[in-house]
Amino acid sequence: MATVTLAKALNEGLRKTMENDPKVLVMGEDVGALGGVFRVTDGLQKDFGEDRVIDTPLAESGIIGTAVGLAIRGFRPVCEIQFDGFVFPAFDQIVSQVAKMHYRSGGHVKLPITIRIPYGGGIGAVEHHSESPESYFCHTPGLKVVTCSNPADAYWMIQQTVANDDPVVFFEPKRRYWDKADVEMTGTAPMPLWKARVARPGNDLTLIAYGPMVKVALDAAAAAAEEGKSIEVIDLRALSPIDWPVVEDSVRRTGRAVVVAEAPSYASLTSEVAARLQEKLFYSLEAPVLRVTGYNTPFPPSRVEEDYLPDLDRVLDAVDRSLEA
Amino acid sequence: MATVTLAKALNEGLRKTMENDPKVLVMGEDVGALGGVFRVTDGLQKDFGEDRVIDTPLAESGIIGTAVGLAIRGFRPVCEIQFDGFVFPAFDQIVSQVAKMHYRSGGHVKLPITIRIPYGGGIGAVEHHSESPESYFCHTPGLKVVTCSNPADAYWMIQQTVANDDPVVFFEPKRRYWDKADVEMTGTAPMPLWKARVARPGNDLTLIAYGPMVKVALDAAAAAAEEGKSIEVIDLRALSPIDWPVVEDSVRRTGRAVVVAEAPSYASLTSEVAARLQEKLFYSLEAPVLRVTGYNTPFPPSRVEEDYLPDLDRVLDAVDRSLEA
Amino acid sequence: MPDPTPPAVTATPTVAGPELVQLLTPEGERLEHPDYAIDLTDDELFALYRDLVMVRRIDTEGFALTRQGELSLWASLQGQEAAQVGAGRALKPGDYAFPTYREHGVAYCKGVDPVTLLGLWRGVSQGGWDPHAGEFHLYTIVIGSQTLHATGFAMGIQRDGGDGACMAFFGDGASSQGDVNEAFVWASVFNAPMVFFCQNNQWAISEPLERQTRIPLYQRAQGFGFPGVRVDGNDVLAVLAVTRAALERAREGSGPTLIEAFTYRMGPHTTSDDPTRYRLSADVEAWKLKDPIERMKVYLARSGKADHDFFDQVEKEADDLAAHIRAGCLALEDPTPLSIFDNVYAEGSSLLDEERELMSSYLAGFAEGSHR
């Protein structure tokens, strides 16, 4: 058991996975001596050498494209994209190559590539450094998408992801990098990678969140509890595919759901949650599924980001609207 | 009035817009002497010269990136992406530059860029030539997205799009390129660009479709009519933003909705339609909003694409399920 | 105002010069080259001739099958046989090839049954072969992407102690793509055992070479710090010699080379294309005189190495191959609807399990007559 930040938990998880499997490589911009701009790869190059922790040229398509080749050769590359807004130069390689290779090859070519992306706002950054592009990847068949919300999940999920034989986009909630918790670092993973977690049980309404918004949802549930409202909070963890049984069981019971995410809502993962729930639980729902999300604008200047991002108040407002419906 | 194919209608629309505004440029791969692989730009280079109809190097990021510069200089570039699957090398320029420039510049820089993309399956093509990537663009704030389903819309909507001061992604239903209809080519546009159209009125259920699926929806409505079911068909035309009043008025009246699209459903535009309708019309809906879409797999080999794509039977099946709910 | 018209591209080389390695002239005359000597036995020469004829026959058959509606598309390599056979035969076991969609000839040299390639063009698969079996990767249609895959693969060779090299194929059009230039950066910076093999067939669909570059393409390499060489792509001996040398360099640890095989696309871009809209038949006629097979035949015949019997024998083998391809094509089975869900993921997906189940019962509904 160790008390670590989420960033350090990722670092320890990566270290363990590199120790266990010599085929695991880490690659990206500044992942070597600097240890990544968030220090997630800190110390790895020193210990595993420049051939396994590769500082790459500054070109994201190149990072992913060469990772594809390395994976075909039998390696398990873990690629770091420095910030959410910089994954787009690699989008073509991700969508047309990484996502489709196993299908196109009739199952002959596996691409066990992990694409790590720090994402989301709340750290006062300049443009392109606060985005939540997860829906693009969720909409892409052939990819899987996961995200962690706390140090323990960070530690275990990164290892499970790297061990997975499919390409996985691993979103890291950058505003939670410095959150600390006790993490049990021995034994086996406490739960499978693809499972959603009931982060707080409750009966009146289900709050569905992931990554950086889990904390906001938990805070909202705690605040609501003081007013006698019993809110269940689900941390999705896996964004594609979503662990529907856990989500649906909860909403079937509570009859009400609010989905929270930083990303713009239009044609997004939160749309999917609402669409699915109304389809599968039409007769159980007592109120429409509501969404609390970023607005459908580009990410705004940081001085106004707190108004853009879902916060305790906006979540509680939606909870109230749902309960009153 | 002329009887033209959808491809020819686009060609005539482009010609008219180039005649009317010397700032309009056409650029892309093979748009010159060849007239584009679908002949949509046929004859334009001959008449407007190589400086206005530009055969570009083979690089989509370059096409969009230089179009940004041309637009800053005061031009109105109409960029052709040869096939749906080839827009991704340009994704970064579209998402981070085209979509955001007006916002980032505080309104000082307008980018009246049209990005034309032939999309969808049904023509027996090899991989990367049958995709429906519209949801990626719908999910991107700062872009607008439209699509046409018939020659008349093709003729007028392309002109309205090019005249629009915002960047617009214009999706062309490639399997309908050869569909013919009478088009009134004089006067002014019969309806605004951003309006949805009731393609067939009805009372029992609303079928919501766009682009290549409008014909399938209309066929389904006709077939259902023979069984005494009165189906309303809405052609969305604008995908971002959707003309919600038209859609909601219809579904409020019918109480039932089925959304049809070729694209995979997960975290898509069809998710958005379902999410929105359940939120706004919770008390009017008599059945869950259903979706008939491509499966959440990569586009399959062409010999099996008819099983992947929504067709008359699958739409009718969903209509029946909705009506029976 | 600066003139938008760029200066003319460097003139097309038609004879061997300092810029074009050639060992066999269009007239079938054997030349020597100071840097690229090659000494082949008669059997090796016969084998190369045979390869050229076989590869052309694969192409003719693919074209014919498309015209007859058995394939939905075909990308013809006609005119590029020597480039592909020269490159393909330079590859040794342990060397890996990343093709575009036109390298049927390289596939043949790597021992891939041509029927294997047809699934993609017939629409029964998206490729579907095992790249490791023939050390020949899947066809890549998104222009340029494979050059990065190849470079990553070559970096893998560096890291796992392999002793092969890796070769990426691409076209003149592809040279404009960001990915291809990133591959140049990567290969150079990591000194990867790579050969970039560009078949400059002078057209990217309808666009002539000067839409992609204003200098000869092989010179691109010098901007990235590794050698580039232009070879007569219709001369199988020269291509073999130049590619062998580049692969050897790569295997030795001396890093990447760019080879520009200067050739010409004799046919349409694909069976869907109509080249009469954009190019002169006179150009095509001129290139016919440089035919890669003809010059080998003349050389073998004039030098007395081969006689009619040999040429007839090769024709017959080609007929057999064509029959094999045709039969193999017609025997390709259509995929089943439920196969849509196969192999999307190596480890499966709960979402797709659900969708497969839905499709399955939907299809069963037809059988039971519950749908119209």
Place this chain on the structure above:
Amino acid sequence: MPDPTPPAVTATPTVAGPELVQLLTPEGERLEHPDYAIDLTDDELFALYRDLVMVRRIDTEGFALTRQGELSLWASLQGQEAAQVGAGRALKPGDYAFPTYREHGVAYCKGVDPVTLLGLWRGVSQGGWDPHAGEFHLYTIVIGSQTLHATGFAMGIQRDGGDGACMAFFGDGASSQGDVNEAFVWASVFNAPMVFFCQNNQWAISEPLERQTRIPLYQRAQGFGFPGVRVDGNDVLAVLAVTRAALERAREGSGPTLIEAFTYRMGPHTTSDDPTRYRLSADVEAWKLKDPIERMKVYLARSGKADHDFFDQVEKEADDLAAHIRAGCLALEDPTPLSIFDNVYAEGSSLLDEERELMSSYLAGFAEGSHR
């Protein structure tokens, strides 16, 4: 197995040689160059010195404001003043600049009030200035994207009869991006009136130059068929001369040029960076001896052109500028919540109208006390 370690990158030039244009040595000695003569009046020299000092002061002030919490980030140009002033002063009205995020000095030369730049770094806007006013485009943070914008703009000049040229700024790291290389292809093929100005400050955050190239960067241009030149980026006279010549070439219709201004990033990448983790302070010390301002000062002083009064006067002007920047920064107003919806679209959007309405009534709810 080929060795993954690439050969060492060509050694850093420290003295002027055929590969490095220099007109003023680090010691303040004036050199002549056969191709790049420059003849400036004393007033022009004074103005350049003044620019250098002002630009450094802008940077110092930006840095200080960040340390004091008034800005959230700052990308320092320290060490690159001569590169930016030389380039910026070579631009004439009608010429357009597309910067990265570090070109505060070019902005200054283009007449952009430094306060204008602060909105981005303070987080009150994403830039927000009118590029047309100063012929200075918005800062571009996504590495390399602006090189294509610039090239397109230059193609626009060709098409609308303008007589200016266009200049794209980018870094050594950016040279690896696909977009930058595509811009080279485009500019070359269309013979666009472009100058590619690469400030090679030898670092891309923590990555040294050899992660991007194994040959000098200016040589990249020859792979695309246009000239490249390396200039001492700490020598304002040489940068001015070289850039003027390149712009003139562009305006005349002779096409693009790549300039590599060889310099050094003296500070951290940005105020968030910690360079002690990846580079030696000895290197930084060595580059201090090549300071761009010092050498101009020595030159002006030794040659007797300028005296203490002049230098004091410039210091004073810099103090005034700093005060102006500071006051301007503190006066920048925070955006209102509803401004989130402004300017997303030029022609508005029904969806955003709805969302703005929702936010507005939500905020009103607070005022009315209906939320907690």
